[in-house]
Amino acid sequence: MSDVVADAVVDAARKALGPVGACLPVSFTGAPSIHLQREAVDRMERAGYRTAWTNEVIGKDALVQLAMLLAGSRRMVFGTCIANIWARPAQTMHAAAAQLAQAYPDRLVLGLGVGYPEQAAAVGQTFGRPLATMRDYLERMDSPTWPPAPDAAYARIVAANGPRMLVLAGDHADGAFPAGMPAEFTARARRALGPDKLLVVGLSLARGIEAAREAVSARLAVGAYASGLAELGYSARDTDEVSDRLVDALVAYGDSTGVAAKVRTHLAAGADHVALLPPVGGEFGAGVGHLEELGPVLAEL
Numbered sequence: 001m002s003d004v005v006a007d008a009v010v011d012a013a014r015k016a017l018g019p020v021g022a023c024l025p026v027s028f029t030g031a032p033s034i035h036l037q038r039e040a041v042d043r044m045e046r047a048g049y050r051t052a053w054t055n056e057v058i059g060k061d062a063l064v065q066l067a068m069l070l071a072g073s074r075r076m077v078f079g080t081c082i083a084n085i086w087a088r089p090a091q092t093m094h095a096a097a098a099q100l101a102q103a104y105p106d107r108l109v110l111g112l113g114v115g116y117p118e119q120a121a122a123v124g125q126t127f128g129r130p131l132a133t134m135r136d137y138l139e140r141m142d143s144p145t146w147p148p149a150p151d152a153a154y155a156r157i158v159a160a161n162g163p164r165m166l167v168l169a170g171d172h173a174d175g176a177f178p179a180g181m182p183a184e185f186t187a188r189a190r191r192a193l194g195p196d197k198l199l200v201v202g203l204s205l206a207r208g209i210e211a212a213r214e215a216v217s218a219r220l221a222v223g224a225y226a227s228g229l230a231e232l233g234y235s236a237r238d239t240d241e242v243s244d245r246l247v248d249a250l251v252a253y254g255d256s257t258g259v260a261a262k263v264r265t266h267l268a269a270g271a272d273h274v275a276l277l278p279p280v281g282g283e284f285g286a287g288v289g290h291l292e293e294l295g296p297v298l299a300e301l
Contacts, residue, residue, distance in 0.1 A: 083110060158175075
């Protein structure tokens, strides 16, 4: 892809996404019917959202899901947060995304992630080194298919919560999608990517501070996450005690004004778009209802 085309793809994605969107609530124990999902997208659109995001795990096809959601909406923009690279071969990923982009121009952003070793093992693959694995996958996405994939442009961004993956996202994709990190990391990501790449930030959402603290505590069980926060200036005391300072930095909670303020911190730090991430495992309808409550204020950003 030429630099001119790449710049046009990023510009189009920025305009289409708008400053804030939200992921459909996620459950790992069951999936709401596509009818409920379409209804949820309609409710979100009426609440003021322009963009909805969907997740993917092994056994759930995010691109089939997006095809059905795109067909059920005239204007809503959709993205994957994140399409798992172990779910399909690289050329198939590109061909499927290109078909959707051809059918629904400027309404798709493809977020890709390397996932976890157990996801690779679930499909009989070896995880390898995450950076090399993602680089190889992105290069294979650009390999010819037969018959050729549609010549339709779409934005391709990479899940990147570390400095080396950020560099890869800038060099081999249209941008990055860090998630669950404070605004200090958003600023670092913007510096690493430069001004011409798309930066979408996943911001965790909770009803109140105690729910937010529980979510942060669970995340801190991953050692690499705590070490990444230390590099950003958060102390061992912050992480050991799950301090209010840390919780406030990582999760948007409270009323719509408070959530909007947290979104603004990431936009001010360099994000093009903030995707709200409802708690995993909650009841689907309640999660959509929470997003509805927040929508009118967020739509003013």
